[in-house]
Amino acid sequence: MIALTIAGSDSGGGAGIQADIKTFQELEVFGTTAITALTAQNTLGVYDVLDVTPAFLKQQLDAVLADFNVKAIKTGMLFSAELIEVVAKIVGKYKNIPLVVDPVMIAKGGESLLQEQAVEALRTKLLPLTLICTPNIPEAEVLTGMTIHNEKDIEQAARKILGMGVQYVVMKGGHLDGEFSTDTVYWTDGYFTMKTPRVDTKDTHGTGCTFSAAITAQLAKGLSIEDAIIEAKKFIHLAISNPLSIGHGHGHGPTNHFAYKRTLGNCEVIVYES
Numbered sequence: 001m002i003a004l005t006i007a008g009s010d011s012g013g014g015a016g017i018q019a020d021i022k023t024f025q026e027l028e029v030f031g032t033t034a035i036t037a038l039t040a041q042n043t044l045g046v047y048d049v050l051d052v053t054p055a056f057l058k059q060q061l062d063a064v065l066a067d068f069n070v071k072a073i074k075t076g077m078l079f080s081a082e083l084i085e086v087v088a089k090i091v092g093k094y095k096n097i098p099l100v101v102d103p104v105m106i107a108k109g110g111e112s113l114l115q116e117q118a119v120e121a122l123r124t125k126l127l128p129l130t131l132i133c134t135p136n137i138p139e140a141e142v143l144t145g146m147t148i149h150n151e152k153d154i155e156q157a158a159r160k161i162l163g164m165g166v167q168y169v170v171m172k173g174g175h176l177d178g179e180f181s182t183d184t185v186y187w188t189d190g191y192f193t194m195k196t197p198r199v200d201t202k203d204t205h206g207t208g209c210t211f212s213a214a215i216t217a218q219l220a221k222g223l224s225i226e227d228a229i230i231e232a233k234k235f236i237h238l239a240i241s242n243p244l245s246i247g248h249g250h251g252h253g254p255t256n257h258f259a260y261k262r263t264l265g266n267c268e269v270i271v272y273e274s
């Protein structure tokens with residue numbers, strides 16, 4: 001099975017393209033890539049960003065899609081409106097390949113990974129092509145212009161994002177408080193909720209990338225949309241709850257991409273169906 005990630009490189013290895021390939025590998029999916037930008041980054045922050053030209057991103061996408069039988073595609077850091085336009089134009093020609101969009105905007109350290117002017121291109125060009133979009137709460141606020149305080153707001157924001165052309169929205173609850181880290185999956189006429197215990201840690205660098213890469217890998221392997229998302233929730237919970245404790249310890253350390261296989265995917269996800 002082959003998957004493609006269109007994302008930024010994280011020199012620190014915990015997020016971005018590196019997190020995606022490690023996750024694909026762990027799930028026995030062959031990873032191909034189209035890199036949008038290089039970041040000079042570690043557990044303490046992003047020090048610099050160097051984006052590729054739209055023409056070079058197109059070359060990478062054309063090279064991969066012309067040769068490989070790609071079964072699922074994900075996007076991560078897309079950085080600019082120009083790069084989003086290239087992705088939408090090319091991915092739009094492959095409507096049969098499921099597209100997972102992680103609308104990456106801000107790194108855990110607060111640095112911007114998406115230019116402000118690019119949000120509109122994300123909304124209008126890419127979201128209409130998207131099977132599954134995985135915003136965290138701050139990203140959902142930017143996409144919808146809403147302020148999210150409670151479950152009712154989460155549902156309203158999700159419904160707004162569905163209105164932008166997305167088929168399934170996974171509203172991630174990593175940024176909320178509480179005993180559980182709860183994500184809710186919405187589609188036009190239903191939703192379900194997934195809960196795993198919240199791990200008390202600041203080593204959450206790359207959680208969103210890893211989660212969306214795991215969904216993409218499971219789709220590439222042929223799982224249903226619901227099963228792919230639930231299996232990915234196990235993957236990310238195990239990755240967060242088996243810490244690697246690397247880096248200097250003052251910042252956000254990476255999650256453990258080896259944990260899923262080592263624990264045989266052994267993790268309970270509480271699922272409430274609507």
Ligand SMILES: Nc1ncnc2c1ncn2[C@@H]1O[C@H](COP(=O)(O)OP(=O)(O)O)[C@@H](O)[C@H]1O
Pocket residue numbers: 135136137172173174175181182183196197198199200201204206207208209211233236237240
């Ligand atoms: N401390 C935590 N304990 C358990 N699960 C978490 C924790 N933080 C995040 N998650 C889970 O990790 C996934 C990514 O969520 P989140 O951290 O909100 O994304 P992002 O990296 O985009 O900010 C979600 O499934 C979320 O519930």
Ligand SMILES: Cc1ncc(COP(=O)(O)O)c(N)n1
Pocket residue numbers: 007008009010015016017039041076077104106107108113204205206207208209210
């Ligand atoms: C290149 C790159 N892409 C994405 C993220 C976001 O990481 P997270 O998954 O923690 O939101 C990042 N820090 N760097």
